[in-house]
Amino acid sequence: MVKKKQRTKYKLKKNDLVKIITGKEKGKSGRILDIDSRKGRIMIEGLNMVKKAIRPKGQNQKGGITEIEASVDISNVMIVCKKCGPTRIGYSFESDKKIRVCRKCGELL
Numbered sequence: 850m851v852k853k854k855q856r857t858k859y860k861l862k863k864n865d866l867v868k869i870i871t872g873k874e875k876g877k878s879g880r881i882l883d884i885d886s887r888k889g890r891i892m893i894e895g896l897n898m899v900k901k902a903i904r905p906k907g908q909n910q911k912g913g914i915t916e917i918e919a920s921v922d923i924s925n926v927m928i929v930c931k932k933c934g935p936t937r938i939g940y941s942f943e944s945d946k947k948i949r950v951c952r953k954c955g956e957l958l
């Protein structure tokens with residue numbers, strides 16, 4: 850059997866407000882900074898920070914430790930609806946244009 854490689858299309862977009870639903874950052878929310886659709890992982894502003902050592906570069910820059918966002922699995926987050934909170938994305942059509950809506954209350958996402 851040949852395993853077909855499927856390209857997953859994600860409904861989430863950059864700048865979406867999402868809430869982490871599992872793991873150590875559970876319950877926190879933030880905006881999506883970046884999406885890696887090949888790996889199915891996203892970076893969320895200010896969340897899942899990890900310490901990273903910086904090597905000194907050149908003469909004027911000192912080495913040290915900084916904190917950066919580490920990616921989280923896309924399945925561990927839910928989009929946040931401004932009306933009713935974490936929800937799932939549904940689709941609707943508005944004058945032939947496909948729009949993303951909240952599946953619970955129909956609010957535009």
Ligand SMILES: [Zn+2]
Pocket residue numbers: 930931932933934936951952953954955956
């Ligand atoms: Zn809603």
